[in-house]
Amino acid sequence: MSEPASAAAPAPATGAGDNIEYSLFEVRKKIQMRSVSGWFAAWRWALVWFTQLVYYGLCWLPWNGRQAVLFDLVERKFYIFGLIFWPQDVIYLAILLIISAYALFLFTAIGGRLFCGYACPQTVYTEIFMWVEAKIEGDRSARLKLDAEPFSGRKLIRKAAKHGVWFLIALWTGFTFVGYFTPIRTLIGEVQPWSLGPWETFWIFFYGFATYGNAGWMREQVCKHMCPYARFQSVMFDRDTLIVTYDAQRGEPRGSRGRAADHRASGLGDCVDCSICVQVCPTGIDIRKGLQYECIGCSACIDGCDQVMDKMGYPRGLIRYSTERALELGWGRKEIFGHIMRPRIMIYSGILAVIVAAAVLALAMRTPLKLDVIRDRKNLGQIEEGGRVENSYKLQIMNTSEAAHRYLITVTGLAGIDINHQKEMEIPVAALTTQSVFVDVYLPPESGRQGSNRIFFDVKALDDASIAVHEKATFLIP
Amino acid sequence: MSDFVGGFWSVYVAALTLISVAACGIFLWVQGRAKHSAGETMGHVWDETLEEFNNPMPNWWRWMFYITVFFSLGYLVAYPGLGSYKGQSAWSSSGQYDKEMAEGEATYGKIFNAFLQQDLKTVAADEKARQMGERLFVTYCAQCHGSNAKGSPGYPNLTDEDWKWGGEPETIKTTIMGGRNGVMPPFGPLGGEVIKDLANYVRSFSGLAADQVRAARGKETFASAGCVACHGADGRGNVAIGAPNLTDKIWFFGSKEETIIETITKGRNTTMPAQQDFLGEAKVHLLAAYVWGLSNKAGASAPAAAAPTGK
Numbered sequence: 001m002s003e004p005a006s007a008a009a010p011a012p013a014t015g016a017g018d019n020i021e022y023s024l025f026e027v028r029k030k031i032q033m034r035s036v037s038g039w040f041a042a043w044r045w046a047l048v049w050f051t052q053l054v055y056y057g058l059c060w061l062p063w064n065g066r067q068a069v070l071f072d073l074v075e076r077k078f079y080i081f082g083l084i085f086w087p088q089d090v091i092y093l094a095i096l097l098i099i100s101a102y103a104l105f106l107f108t109a110i111g112g113r114l115f116c117g118y119a120c121p122q123t124v125y126t127e128i129f130m131w132v133e134a135k136i137e138g139d140r141s142a143r144l145k146l147d148a149e150p151f152s153g154r155k156l157i158r159k160a161a162k163h164g165v166w167f168l169i170a171l172w173t174g175f176t177f178v179g180y181f182t183p184i185r186t187l188i189g190e191v192q193p194w195s196l197g198p199w200e201t202f203w204i205f206f207y208g209f210a211t212y213g214n215a216g217w218m219r220e221q222v223c224k225h226m227c228p229y230a231r232f233q234s235v236m237f238d239r240d241t242l243i244v245t246y247d248a249q250r251g252e253p254r255g256s257r258g259r260a261a262d263h264r265a266s267g268l269g270d271c272v273d274c275s276i277c278v279q280v281c282p283t284g285i286d287i288r289k290g291l292q293y294e295c296i297g298c299s300a301c302i303d304g305c306d307q308v309m310d311k312m313g314y315p316r317g318l319i320r321y322s323t324e325r326a327l328e329l330g331w332g333r334k335e336i337f338g339h340i341m342r343p344r345i346m347i348y349s350g351i352l353a354v355i356v357a358a359a360v361l362a363l364a365m366r367t368p369l370k371l372d373v374i375r376d377r378k379n380l381g382q383i384e385e386g387g388r389v390e391n392s393y394k395l396q397i398m399n400t401s402e403a404a405h406r407y408l409i410t411v412t413g414l415a416g417i418d419i420n421h422q423k424e425m426e427i428p429v430a431a432l433t434t435q436s437v438f439v440d441v442y443l444p445p446e447s448g449r450q451g452s453n454r455i456f457f458d459v460k461a462l463d464d465a466s467i468a469v470h471e472k473a474t475f476l477i478p
Numbered sequence: 479m480s481d482f483v484g485g486f487w488s489v490y491v492a493a494l495t496l497i498s499v500a501a502c503g504i505f506l507w508v509q510g511r512a513k514h515s516a517g518e519t520m521g522h523v524w525d526e527t528l529e530e531f532n533n534p535m536p537n538w539w540r541w542m543f544y545i546t547v548f549f550s551l552g553y554l555v556a557y558p559g560l561g562s563y564k565g566q567s568a569w570s571s572s573g574q575y576d577k578e579m580a581e582g583e584a585t586y587g588k589i590f591n592a593f594l595q596q597d598l599k600t601v602a603a604d605e606k607a608r609q610m611g612e613r614l615f616v617t618y619c620a621q622c623h624g625s626n627a628k629g630s631p632g633y634p635n636l637t638d639e640d641w642k643w644g645g646e647p648e649t650i651k652t653t654i655m656g657g658r659n660g661v662m663p664p665f666g667p668l669g670g671e672v673i674k675d676l677a678n679y680v681r682s683f684s685g686l687a688a689d690q691v692r693a694a695r696g697k698e699t700f701a702s703a704g705c706v707a708c709h710g711a712d713g714r715g716n717v718a719i720g721a722p723n724l725t726d727k728i729w730f731f732g733s734k735e736e737t738i739i740e741t742i743t744k745g746r747n748t749t750m751p752a753q754q755d756f757l758g759e760a761k762v763h764l765l766a767a768y769v770w771g772l773s774n775k776a777g778a779s780a781p782a783a784a785a786p787t788g789k
Contacts, residue, residue: 021513026534221536378633379624385727392626394616438616438625 030147031220033130034140034279038303047118048127056172059179064402067183077432083363084432086400088370095359102355106348108236110340111321112243113297116229122222123296125173125215126282129166136162140279166216167208174208220283223296230293239325240339244297246277246288246319247327254288259312270318274308277301277319287319367466368401371459373473381476388442389477395437397459399429405461409439413455414475415447426462443475450477481562488561495560503547510540590760593767598647601767602775611768614761618753627772631731632748637772640728644717645773651766655759657752660720664745665703672699677738683713683725686733 061068063081070079078085085092107114116123137143137158149155178200179187190196196204214222223230237243251271257263263270271288278286280301283294287301305319326336376392384390399405410424411417419425419439429435441455453475461467482488519529557565564570593601593610601607616625622633629635634642642660643653665673679696682688700706700713708721715723722730731737731746753762 020516022516022534024509024512024514024532024534025537025540028536028538221538225536225539376620376625378621379628379630382628382630384628390628392624392628394625440626440628 028221029284031282031284032140032143032147033282033300034276034304035134036280036300036303036307038306040299041303044118044123044127044298048124051119051121051124052128056176059176059184067185069180070183071181073181075432084400084402086370086398088398092359092363095355099352099355099359102348102352105236106345106352108233109238109241109344109348111297112237112241113229113233113295116223116227116296117298120296122214122227123282123298125211126219128169129215130219132165132169133162136165163216166212170208170212170215171204172208173211174204174206177207178203220294223283224294230296233293238344240323240336240342242321242323242336242340243291244287244295244299244302244319245291245322245327246271247317247322248288249327251288251318270309270314272308272312276304276308280304367469368399369405369407369459369461369467369469370398370400371457371469371471372396372398373457373471375473381478383445383478384442387445389445389448389475391441391443391475393439393441393457393473395439395457395459396434397427397429397437398434399431401467402431404428404430405463405467408458408460408462409437410458410460411441411455412458414443414453416444417447417455417475418442441475443477445477448475448477452476488563490561492560492563495554499547499550499554503544506540506543506547587760590764594760594763598651598763598767598770601764602647602771607764608768608771611764611771614757614765615768618757619765627769634730635728636769638728639773640723640726641717642715642720642722642730645770647766647770649717650770651762653750654762654766654769655752655754658720658750660746660748662741662746664743666743668699668703668742670743672703673739673742674735675699676703676705676742677735680713680724680738681733681735684727684733 058069059067063079066079068079068081072079076087104115133143137146146155146158175187176184178184181203182197182200187196187200190200218226251269253267253269254271254273255268256272256274257266257268275286277288278284278301280303281287282298282300283296285292285294287295299321302319302321306316309316309318323331323336323339325331325339329335331339372395374394374396376394379392382390395409397407399407406426406428408424408426409419411419419441421440421442425437425439427435427437455473455475457471457473459469459471482491514532518532520532523529554560555565556567557569559565589610593604593607596604615623615627619627623629623636624633627636639645641649643649643658665676668676675692675696676699677696678688678692679694679700682690682693701711705713708719709715709724710721713724715721727733729737730748731741753765757765
């Protein structure tokens with residue numbers, strides 16, 4: 001950015017008497033994160049492995065001769081292992097979103113921004129990219145030095161290598177993404193002769209560019225300025241939510257001191273002011289100021305501070321997960337965990353359990369057959385030669401299973417009713433296909449009343465009695 | 479053709495658009511130079527204690543906004559948006575439609591044209607053509623003739639052997655291409671009793687129950703009133719002018735006595751719309767073959783189990 005930075009820091013929360021004038025826009029300060037290891041870092045990396053194994057691996061799994069997880073937009077079918085979703089099943093998507101929302105409310109109310117710190121793709125990819133950066137350019141101090149260096153051959157090679165690896169990872173990510181919509185094995189086959197379709201090419205590069213841009217360049221800017229989660233977190237937290245907190249009572253006043261010194265005697269708190277908690281923070285905040293909207297709950301500061309506490313011989317937990325109420329009342333672990341099962345949590349859990357159970361039940365009980373009855377619009381009811389009343393319908397039979405079936409169609413509801421002058425008719429339908437049948441239904445006029453009568457179409461699979469639908473329709477007698 | 483009714487509106491729209499885009503750019507520029515005091519809140523207070531600072535936005539946000547301003551200008555040069563200015567690419571939605579129709583024609587045209595070269599009876603024997611004809615019928619013809627092609631009062635049954643205008647394949651094609659207009663002149667002035675006699679005579683033609691005395695009187699009137707001019711001396715009709723055959727069991731409007739009386743008294747005027755301009759000859763060719771095939775193939779009947787219409 002060519003605009004000169006006009007202020008050293010964003011407007012501080014303090015200083016009503018400060019009269020420093022600053023611009024409404026500022027150049028972003030690059031954050032060089034210090035790497036950290038510890039219990040929380042181990043969990044974060046475990047989740048990176050897990051989410052990426054699922055993302056990069058799932059599209060390679062086969063099922064029934066096709067890709068197990070495939071969102072076939074052209075054919076309008078979503079395959080998730082044995083479940084096939086047609087456009088008519090979009091309600092399950094709605095239910096999935098509702099479940100996701102309630103799950104989000106639930107674990108955010110319990111433990112704060114767990115999603116942000118551990119599972120969010122932005123965090124995960126940024127972590128991967130920063131790991132690459134650390135491997136190529138070195139640790140934090142080495143990177144700061146490299147950035148400050150004037151341009152040289154060495155700098156060019158390092159930067160180029162880093163961006164090169166980033167580019168390859170991003171490209172593979174984009175490729176995998178498209179592989180969920182077009183079978184990935186087909187895509188791979190199209191690469192060599194470069195016969196990828198124009199839209200496939202576009203999306204591979206678009207998604208790849210988005211990965212490269214967001215994880216390589218934007219990083220915390222997404223969390224700070226683009227993502228809404230930060231802004232509504234305060235609505236989802238309450239005084240019993242576990243958040244990353246700095247125990248100011250224990251830590252203040254801060255200051256450096258020798259290892260062996262009795263700091264309490266000299267009036268110092270446990271905080272040695274090493275600023276490691278600031279150096280490891282991916283969003284560049286100082287957690288000692290309290291919970292801020294930028295904090296993504298990654299707990300790197302906890303790990304960092306714990307390491308220092310270990311070195312100094314002090315107890316761990318100067319920065320730890322705690323709740324607002326616990327800090328106020330001086331609670332220990334037992335009381336905090338005891339307060340997790342509070343009404344809010346119980347209600348969220350209850351609603352979530354009910355919706356998940358209902359969704360699972362509905363999916364398990366789905367019939368792989370759908371029937372639409374569309375009656376002729378203009379020809380309401382005809383008297384045919386034999387004196388019987390005739391109504392015409394179009395039956396749309398959707399075989400949503402992956403096996404072909406023969407179906408038996410019967411019509412019931414009024415005495416003497418028949419279909420195409422027969423008691424029943426048989427029709428084969430191929431797998432995953434919609435078949436239209438035009439049928440004429442006949443009725444002796446005395447069997448019903450003038451005007452609208454209720455009849456039913458029954459479609460049953462001949463080889464599986466459980467596959468059956470019962471649709472109502474109207475029969476009009478003129 | 480411009481959508482604007484007058485030159486003024488075109489200029490007005492263009493000016494408003496450009497001024498708005500420019501205003502956004504200028505506003506950005508000005509705000510980029512504005513200064514704000516540190517620690518100073520925006521001045522509003524909500525819920526007694528909630529206040530707001532004006533912390534700096536990142537620069538990249540500003541640059542992206544500038545990019546949208548320049549993109550807009552570029553877009554307005556390339557595409558229509560400034561009044562009646564057509565844009566460098568001369569894009570129009572009707573042009574897009576024409577392009578897509580041409581693409582469709584290139585893809586499907588050769589299938590249709592292959593059948594157009596064959597004579598109608600050959601096409602009627604081809605199963606693929608039959609299915610195409612059926613889909614066309616269900617889309618374009620079923621609204622009047624029914625999805626089973628059996629029609630309803632006033633709309634012919636296409637599955638029977640009775641053809642008002644002729645049942646040869648070529649004649650059917652002519653009917654669909656150019657349409658038909660069937661006119662039965664009103665004979666009201668004859669008087670109610672005379673018409674009732676005629677109705678009974680006509681019913682007796684096809685063996686329906688009729689008053690024999692009236693039918694005998696009606697037979698004389700049939701010749702003298704001019705019915706034979708169109709329907710023929712034997713009442714067998716005339717396909718050249720679309721006069722129905724009165725001696726068969728197939729009735730356009732129904733065989734009840736009062737229906738026939740109504741027909742004779744008020745006359746009839748029915749229209750088959752011409753499909754030449756709307757569907758084009760190739761599709762009509764398939765439809766004619768399909769319709770002919772409904773009554774001219776062993777085991778042929780109304781549209782039954784169709785081919786899969788889609789997955």
